[in-house]
Amino acid sequence: MNRPSTNRPIANRPRILTGDRATGPLHLGHLAGSLANRVRLQHEYDTLVLIADVQALTTHFERPEGVAASVRALALDYLAAGIDPEVATIVVQSLVPAIAELTVFLSMLVTVNALRHNPTIKTEAAERGYSDLTYGFLGYPVSQAADIAFCRAELVPVGEDQLPHIELARKVIRRFNELYPGKDGPVLVEPRGLIGAVPRLVGLDGRAKMSKSLGNSIDLADPPEVIREKVGRAVTDPSRARATDPGHPEVCAVFAYRRAFEPADALNDAEGACRGGHVGCVECKRTLAEHLIERLAPLRERRAYYQAKPRLITDILVAGTTRARRLGDETMAAVRRAMSLEHFPLEGTPPNPL
Numbered sequence: 001m002n003r004p005s006t007n008r009p010i011a012n013r014p015r016i017l018t019g020d021r022a023t024g025p026l027h028l029g030h031l032a033g034s035l036a037n038r039v040r041l042q043h044e045y046d047t048l049v050l051i052a053d054v055q056a057l058t059t060h061f062e063r064p065e066g067v068a069a070s071v072r073a074l075a076l077d078y079l080a081a082g083i084d085p086e087v088a089t090i091v092v093q094s095l096v097p098a099i100a101e102l103t104v105f106l107s108m109l110v111t112v113n114a115l116r117h118n119p120t121i122k123t124e125a126a127e128r129g130y131s132d133l134t135y136g137f138l139g140y141p142v143s144q145a146a147d148i149a150f151c152r153a154e155l156v157p158v159g160e161d162q163l164p165h166i167e168l169a170r171k172v173i174r175r176f177n178e179l180y181p182g183k184d185g186p187v188l189v190e191p192r193g194l195i196g197a198v199p200r201l202v203g204l205d206g207r208a209k210m211s212k213s214l215g216n217s218i219d220l221a222d223p224p225e226v227i228r229e230k231v232g233r234a235v236t237d238p239s240r241a242r243a244t245d246p247g248h249p250e251v252c253a254v255f256a257y258r259r260a261f262e263p264a265d266a267l268n269d270a271e272g273a274c275r276g277g278h279v280g281c282v283e284c285k286r287t288l289a290e291h292l293i294e295r296l297a298p299l300r301e302r303r304a305y306y307q308a309k310p311r312l313i314t315d316i317l318v319a320g321t322t323r324a325r326r327l328g329d330e331t332m333a334a335v336r337r338a339m340s341l342e343h344f345p346l347e348g349t350p351p352n353p354l
Protein backbone atom coordinates (compact mmCIF):
# COMPACT_ATOMS: atom_id res chain seq x y z
CA MET A 1 0.00 0.00 0.00
CA ASN A 2 1.16 3.55 -0.62
CA ARG A 3 2.23 5.63 2.33
CA PRO A 4 0.76 9.07 3.01
CA SER A 5 2.96 11.77 1.51
CA THR A 6 2.55 14.00 4.55
CA ASN A 7 3.00 13.31 8.23
CA ARG A 8 -0.06 15.26 9.28
CA PRO A 9 -2.68 12.97 10.75
CA ILE A 10 -5.31 12.32 8.13
CA ALA A 11 -8.16 14.00 10.02
CA ASN A 12 -6.18 17.29 10.26
CA ARG A 13 -5.59 17.60 6.54
CA PRO A 14 -7.80 19.76 4.33
CA ARG A 15 -10.74 17.69 3.18
CA ILE A 16 -11.95 16.44 -0.20
CA LEU A 17 -15.48 15.23 -0.78
CA THR A 18 -16.49 13.87 -4.13
CA GLY A 19 -18.70 11.10 -5.39
CA ASP A 20 -20.76 9.40 -8.04
CA ARG A 21 -24.34 8.30 -8.42
CA ALA A 22 -24.82 4.59 -7.90
CA THR A 23 -26.35 4.07 -11.32
CA GLY A 24 -23.76 1.95 -13.09
CA PRO A 25 -20.11 1.33 -13.86
CA LEU A 26 -17.46 4.02 -14.01
CA HIS A 27 -15.83 4.63 -17.38
CA LEU A 28 -12.88 6.36 -19.02
CA GLY A 29 -14.62 9.74 -18.76
CA HIS A 30 -14.63 9.41 -14.97
CA LEU A 31 -11.00 8.34 -14.97
CA ALA A 32 -9.84 11.36 -16.97
CA GLY A 33 -12.28 13.81 -15.38
CA SER A 34 -11.94 13.19 -11.68
CA LEU A 35 -10.81 9.73 -10.59
CA ALA A 36 -7.19 10.34 -11.45
CA ASN A 37 -7.29 13.53 -9.34
CA ARG A 38 -8.84 11.72 -6.41
CA VAL A 39 -6.25 8.96 -6.46
CA ARG A 40 -3.43 11.48 -6.79
CA LEU A 41 -4.68 13.73 -3.96
CA GLN A 42 -5.77 11.07 -1.47
CA HIS A 43 -2.38 11.19 0.26
CA GLU A 44 -2.45 14.97 0.75
CA TYR A 45 -6.11 15.47 1.63
CA ASP A 46 -8.49 13.75 3.98
CA THR A 47 -10.47 12.25 1.10
CA LEU A 48 -14.10 11.16 1.35
CA VAL A 49 -15.61 9.43 -1.68
CA LEU A 50 -19.38 9.28 -1.64
CA ILE A 51 -21.45 6.53 -3.24
CA ALA A 52 -24.52 8.65 -3.96
CA ASP A 53 -27.33 6.10 -3.77
CA VAL A 54 -29.97 8.65 -2.72
CA GLN A 55 -29.06 10.85 -5.68
CA ALA A 56 -29.29 7.72 -7.88
CA LEU A 57 -32.88 7.27 -6.71
CA THR A 58 -33.80 10.70 -8.13
CA THR A 59 -33.76 9.00 -11.55
CA HIS A 60 -33.89 5.30 -10.60
CA PHE A 61 -36.56 5.28 -7.85
CA GLU A 62 -38.47 2.56 -9.71
CA ARG A 63 -35.46 0.23 -9.61
CA PRO A 64 -34.00 0.44 -6.09
CA GLU A 65 -32.52 -3.10 -6.31
CA GLY A 66 -30.40 -1.94 -9.23
CA VAL A 67 -29.17 1.01 -7.17
CA ALA A 68 -28.27 -1.37 -4.32
CA ALA A 69 -26.23 -3.55 -6.69
CA SER A 70 -24.51 -0.44 -8.04
CA VAL A 71 -23.39 0.57 -4.55
CA ARG A 72 -21.13 -2.46 -4.35
CA ALA A 73 -20.09 -2.20 -8.00
CA LEU A 74 -19.06 1.41 -7.45
CA ALA A 75 -17.07 0.50 -4.34
CA LEU A 76 -15.23 -2.09 -6.43
CA ASP A 77 -14.62 0.46 -9.20
CA TYR A 78 -13.10 2.88 -6.67
CA LEU A 79 -10.84 0.25 -5.15
CA ALA A 80 -9.81 -0.94 -8.62
CA ALA A 81 -9.07 2.64 -9.68
CA GLY A 82 -6.64 2.96 -6.77
CA ILE A 83 -8.66 4.60 -4.01
CA ASP A 84 -6.76 3.30 -1.00
CA PRO A 85 -9.03 2.36 1.91
CA GLU A 86 -6.09 2.81 4.29
CA VAL A 87 -6.17 6.58 3.71
CA ALA A 88 -9.47 7.39 1.98
CA THR A 89 -13.00 7.05 3.34
CA ILE A 90 -15.64 5.44 1.12
CA VAL A 91 -19.15 6.42 2.23
CA VAL A 92 -22.66 5.20 1.41
CA GLN A 93 -24.81 8.34 1.21
CA SER A 94 -28.17 6.94 2.37
CA LEU A 95 -26.64 5.80 5.66
CA VAL A 96 -25.51 9.30 6.67
CA PRO A 97 -28.59 10.97 8.24
CA ALA A 98 -26.77 14.32 8.52
CA ILE A 99 -26.87 14.66 4.72
CA ALA A 100 -30.66 14.31 4.63
CA GLU A 101 -31.12 16.73 7.54
CA LEU A 102 -28.79 19.31 6.13
CA THR A 103 -30.53 19.04 2.75
CA VAL A 104 -33.75 20.18 4.41
CA PHE A 105 -32.10 23.14 6.14
CA LEU A 106 -30.23 24.23 3.00
CA SER A 107 -33.35 23.90 0.85
CA MET A 108 -34.78 27.04 2.54
CA LEU A 109 -31.94 29.03 0.98
CA VAL A 110 -32.34 27.93 -2.66
CA THR A 111 -35.06 29.20 -4.98
CA VAL A 112 -36.94 26.98 -7.39
CA ASN A 113 -35.89 29.27 -10.24
CA ALA A 114 -32.21 28.84 -9.47
CA LEU A 115 -32.70 25.08 -9.77
CA ARG A 116 -34.81 25.28 -12.92
CA HIS A 117 -32.14 27.34 -14.65
CA ASN A 118 -29.27 25.09 -13.59
CA PRO A 119 -27.68 24.05 -16.93
CA THR A 120 -26.81 20.51 -15.80
CA ILE A 121 -30.36 19.89 -14.54
CA LYS A 122 -31.69 21.19 -17.87
CA THR A 123 -29.40 18.96 -19.94
CA GLU A 124 -30.10 15.86 -17.87
CA ALA A 125 -33.86 16.47 -17.89
CA ALA A 126 -33.78 16.84 -21.70
CA GLU A 127 -31.60 13.72 -22.16
CA ARG A 128 -34.03 11.69 -20.07
CA GLY A 129 -37.07 13.19 -21.78
CA TYR A 130 -38.60 14.49 -18.54
CA SER A 131 -41.47 16.88 -19.23
CA ASP A 132 -42.13 17.53 -15.55
CA LEU A 133 -39.55 17.14 -12.80
CA THR A 134 -39.97 15.48 -9.43
CA TYR A 135 -39.16 17.55 -6.38
CA GLY A 136 -36.30 15.14 -5.64
CA PHE A 137 -34.74 15.42 -9.08
CA LEU A 138 -35.07 19.21 -9.30
CA GLY A 139 -33.62 19.49 -5.80
CA TYR A 140 -30.71 17.08 -6.08
CA PRO A 141 -28.17 19.92 -6.36
CA VAL A 142 -29.26 21.01 -2.86
CA SER A 143 -28.68 17.50 -1.59
CA GLN A 144 -25.30 17.57 -3.34
CA ALA A 145 -24.45 20.81 -1.51
CA ALA A 146 -25.27 18.93 1.72
CA ASP A 147 -22.99 16.06 0.59
CA ILE A 148 -20.16 18.54 0.43
CA ALA A 149 -21.10 20.57 3.51
CA PHE A 150 -21.80 17.78 6.01
CA CYS A 151 -18.08 17.02 6.28
CA ARG A 152 -16.90 20.62 5.66
CA ALA A 153 -15.00 19.69 2.49
CA GLU A 154 -12.80 22.34 0.86
CA LEU A 155 -12.09 20.70 -2.47
CA VAL A 156 -14.39 18.79 -4.82
CA PRO A 157 -12.71 16.98 -7.76
CA VAL A 158 -15.35 16.57 -10.49
CA GLY A 159 -15.99 16.54 -14.23
CA GLU A 160 -16.89 19.78 -16.00
CA ASP A 161 -20.65 19.06 -15.99
CA GLN A 162 -20.69 19.33 -12.19
CA LEU A 163 -19.45 22.93 -12.01
CA PRO A 164 -22.95 24.48 -11.85
CA HIS A 165 -23.61 22.28 -8.80
CA ILE A 166 -20.39 23.38 -7.10
CA GLU A 167 -21.35 27.00 -7.79
CA LEU A 168 -24.75 26.41 -6.18
CA ALA A 169 -23.08 24.74 -3.18
CA ARG A 170 -20.76 27.71 -2.75
CA LYS A 171 -23.67 30.16 -2.85
CA VAL A 172 -25.92 28.28 -0.46
CA ILE A 173 -23.11 27.65 2.02
CA ARG A 174 -22.08 31.32 1.91
CA ARG A 175 -25.68 32.31 2.56
CA PHE A 176 -25.95 29.83 5.43
CA ASN A 177 -22.80 31.21 7.05
CA GLU A 178 -24.09 34.80 6.70
CA LEU A 179 -27.47 33.99 8.19
CA TYR A 180 -26.27 31.68 10.94
CA PRO A 181 -22.79 32.72 12.03
CA GLY A 182 -21.26 30.28 14.49
CA LYS A 183 -19.95 31.45 17.84
CA ASP A 184 -16.41 30.52 16.84
CA GLY A 185 -16.48 31.35 13.15
CA PRO A 186 -18.36 29.96 10.13
CA VAL A 187 -20.06 26.62 10.69
CA LEU A 188 -19.86 25.41 7.08
CA VAL A 189 -16.97 25.57 4.60
CA GLU A 190 -17.26 27.08 1.10
CA PRO A 191 -15.81 24.50 -1.32
CA ARG A 192 -13.84 24.84 -4.55
CA GLY A 193 -14.25 22.56 -7.59
CA LEU A 194 -11.27 20.88 -9.21
CA ILE A 195 -11.51 19.82 -12.84
CA GLY A 196 -9.40 16.98 -14.23
CA ALA A 197 -6.84 17.10 -17.03
CA VAL A 198 -9.61 16.21 -19.49
CA PRO A 199 -12.76 17.96 -18.30
CA ARG A 200 -15.04 16.10 -20.70
CA LEU A 201 -14.40 13.04 -22.83
CA VAL A 202 -16.35 12.44 -26.08
CA GLY A 203 -18.39 9.26 -26.47
CA LEU A 204 -17.50 6.32 -28.73
CA ASP A 205 -20.28 7.56 -31.03
CA GLY A 206 -18.76 11.05 -31.24
CA ARG A 207 -21.41 12.61 -29.00
CA ALA A 208 -20.23 15.36 -26.69
CA LYS A 209 -20.03 13.27 -23.54
CA MET A 210 -19.07 9.70 -22.68
CA SER A 211 -21.97 8.48 -20.61
CA LYS A 212 -23.34 5.20 -19.45
CA SER A 213 -26.91 6.27 -20.09
CA LEU A 214 -26.00 7.14 -23.70
CA GLY A 215 -24.38 3.69 -24.13
CA ASN A 216 -21.18 5.14 -25.58
CA SER A 217 -18.61 4.38 -22.89
CA ILE A 218 -15.54 2.25 -22.34
CA ASP A 219 -15.90 1.06 -18.76
CA LEU A 220 -13.04 0.63 -16.31
CA ALA A 221 -14.16 -2.98 -15.87
CA ASP A 222 -14.18 -3.81 -19.59
CA PRO A 223 -11.87 -6.76 -20.35
CA PRO A 224 -9.26 -6.43 -23.14
CA GLU A 225 -11.40 -8.05 -25.84
CA VAL A 226 -14.30 -5.67 -25.11
CA ILE A 227 -11.93 -2.68 -25.23
CA ARG A 228 -10.66 -3.83 -28.66
CA GLU A 229 -14.20 -4.31 -29.92
CA LYS A 230 -15.43 -0.92 -28.64
CA VAL A 231 -12.41 1.00 -29.93
CA GLY A 232 -12.92 -0.81 -33.26
CA ARG A 233 -16.36 0.76 -33.68
CA ALA A 234 -15.48 4.23 -32.33
CA VAL A 235 -16.22 7.04 -34.79
CA THR A 236 -13.30 8.66 -36.58
CA ASP A 237 -13.01 11.45 -39.13
CA PRO A 238 -16.03 10.80 -41.43
CA SER A 239 -14.33 12.51 -44.38
CA ARG A 240 -11.58 9.91 -44.38
CA ALA A 241 -12.69 7.05 -46.62
CA ARG A 242 -9.25 5.54 -47.29
CA ALA A 243 -6.18 5.21 -45.09
CA THR A 244 -4.28 7.46 -47.50
CA ASP A 245 -6.81 10.34 -47.23
CA PRO A 246 -5.59 13.17 -45.02
CA GLY A 247 -7.23 12.90 -41.56
CA HIS A 248 -8.49 15.48 -39.07
CA PRO A 249 -7.63 14.35 -35.55
CA GLU A 250 -9.63 17.21 -34.02
CA VAL A 251 -12.94 15.61 -35.10
CA CYS A 252 -11.98 12.04 -34.17
CA ALA A 253 -13.05 10.27 -30.94
CA VAL A 254 -10.13 7.85 -31.20
CA PHE A 255 -7.67 10.71 -31.30
CA ALA A 256 -9.39 12.39 -28.34
CA TYR A 257 -8.81 9.23 -26.31
CA ARG A 258 -5.21 8.98 -27.45
CA ARG A 259 -4.71 12.60 -26.37
CA ALA A 260 -6.31 11.89 -23.00
CA PHE A 261 -4.35 8.75 -22.17
CA GLU A 262 -1.11 8.60 -24.18
CA PRO A 263 2.04 10.62 -23.46
CA ALA A 264 2.22 13.85 -25.49
CA ASP A 265 5.48 13.02 -27.32
CA ALA A 266 4.04 9.83 -28.87
CA LEU A 267 1.13 11.86 -30.12
CA ASN A 268 2.97 14.40 -32.24
CA ASP A 269 4.09 11.64 -34.59
CA ALA A 270 0.65 10.05 -34.61
CA GLU A 271 -0.99 13.37 -35.43
CA GLY A 272 1.38 14.02 -38.32
CA ALA A 273 0.83 10.49 -39.64
CA CYS A 274 -2.96 10.97 -39.55
CA ARG A 275 -2.92 14.40 -41.19
CA GLY A 276 -0.50 13.20 -43.87
CA GLY A 277 -2.56 10.08 -44.63
CA HIS A 278 0.37 7.82 -43.68
CA VAL A 279 -1.42 5.82 -40.99
CA GLY A 280 -5.01 4.66 -41.32
CA CYS A 281 -7.74 4.58 -38.70
CA VAL A 282 -7.58 0.80 -38.26
CA GLU A 283 -3.94 0.92 -37.23
CA CYS A 284 -4.49 4.01 -35.07
CA LYS A 285 -7.33 2.23 -33.26
CA ARG A 286 -5.15 -0.80 -32.67
CA THR A 287 -2.48 1.37 -31.05
CA LEU A 288 -5.06 3.07 -28.83
CA ALA A 289 -6.71 -0.20 -27.78
CA GLU A 290 -3.40 -1.76 -26.76
CA HIS A 291 -2.45 1.39 -24.85
CA LEU A 292 -5.76 1.45 -22.96
CA ILE A 293 -5.47 -2.25 -22.15
CA GLU A 294 -2.04 -1.58 -20.67
CA ARG A 295 -3.21 1.55 -18.81
CA LEU A 296 -6.06 -0.41 -17.22
CA ALA A 297 -3.93 -3.47 -16.31
CA PRO A 298 -3.30 -2.38 -12.70
CA LEU A 299 -7.03 -1.70 -12.33
CA ARG A 300 -7.83 -5.22 -13.52
CA GLU A 301 -5.36 -6.62 -11.02
CA ARG A 302 -6.81 -4.68 -8.07
CA ARG A 303 -10.33 -5.53 -9.19
CA ALA A 304 -9.53 -9.26 -9.15
CA TYR A 305 -8.00 -8.89 -5.68
CA TYR A 306 -11.04 -7.18 -4.13
CA GLN A 307 -13.59 -9.16 -6.12
CA ALA A 308 -12.38 -12.28 -4.38
CA LYS A 309 -12.97 -10.61 -0.97
CA PRO A 310 -16.60 -9.45 -0.75
CA ARG A 311 -16.40 -9.32 3.06
CA LEU A 312 -13.47 -6.93 2.84
CA ILE A 313 -15.52 -4.59 0.64
CA THR A 314 -18.32 -4.64 3.22
CA ASP A 315 -15.84 -3.90 6.02
CA ILE A 316 -14.42 -0.96 4.06
CA LEU A 317 -17.93 0.47 3.50
CA VAL A 318 -18.89 -0.01 7.15
CA ALA A 319 -15.72 1.72 8.39
CA GLY A 320 -16.04 4.61 5.92
CA THR A 321 -19.74 5.16 6.51
CA THR A 322 -19.31 4.99 10.29
CA ARG A 323 -16.64 7.66 10.16
CA ALA A 324 -18.82 9.86 7.93
CA ARG A 325 -21.73 9.53 10.34
CA ARG A 326 -19.51 10.77 13.15
CA LEU A 327 -18.34 13.76 11.10
CA GLY A 328 -21.96 14.45 10.18
CA ASP A 329 -23.09 14.37 13.81
CA GLU A 330 -20.38 16.89 14.71
CA THR A 331 -21.38 19.25 11.92
CA MET A 332 -25.08 18.94 12.69
CA ALA A 333 -24.52 19.76 16.37
CA ALA A 334 -22.89 23.03 15.27
CA VAL A 335 -25.59 23.62 12.63
CA ARG A 336 -28.38 23.17 15.18
CA ARG A 337 -26.69 25.46 17.62
CA ALA A 338 -26.17 28.18 14.97
CA MET A 339 -29.80 27.83 13.79
CA SER A 340 -31.26 28.03 17.31
CA LEU A 341 -32.56 24.47 17.03
CA GLU A 342 -30.93 23.16 20.20
CA HIS A 343 -34.20 23.33 22.04
CA PHE A 344 -33.41 20.99 24.91
CA PRO A 345 -31.08 18.10 25.59
CA LEU A 346 -32.50 14.69 24.81
CA GLU A 347 -31.73 11.61 26.79
CA GLY A 348 -29.10 9.47 25.15
CA THR A 349 -27.78 12.38 23.08
CA PRO A 350 -24.08 12.94 23.66
CA PRO A 351 -23.11 16.45 24.76
CA ASN A 352 -22.35 18.86 21.93
CA PRO A 353 -18.68 18.19 21.05
CA LEU A 354 -18.07 21.67 19.61
Ligand code: TRP
Nearest residue numbers: 017018019020021052055144147
Ligand atom coordinates in the same frame (compact mmCIF):
# COMPACT_ATOMS: atom_id res chain seq x y z
N1 TRP B 1 -23.72 14.49 -9.30
C1 TRP B 1 -22.47 13.77 -9.32
C2 TRP B 1 -22.38 13.05 -10.68
O1 TRP B 1 -23.40 12.80 -11.29
C3 TRP B 1 -22.33 12.78 -8.20
C4 TRP B 1 -22.25 13.40 -6.83
C5 TRP B 1 -23.15 13.22 -5.81
C6 TRP B 1 -21.24 14.27 -6.36
N2 TRP B 1 -22.75 13.93 -4.72
C7 TRP B 1 -21.61 14.58 -5.00
C8 TRP B 1 -20.08 14.83 -6.90
C9 TRP B 1 -20.84 15.45 -4.23
C10 TRP B 1 -19.32 15.70 -6.12
C11 TRP B 1 -19.69 16.00 -4.80
O2 TRP B 1 -21.31 12.71 -11.09
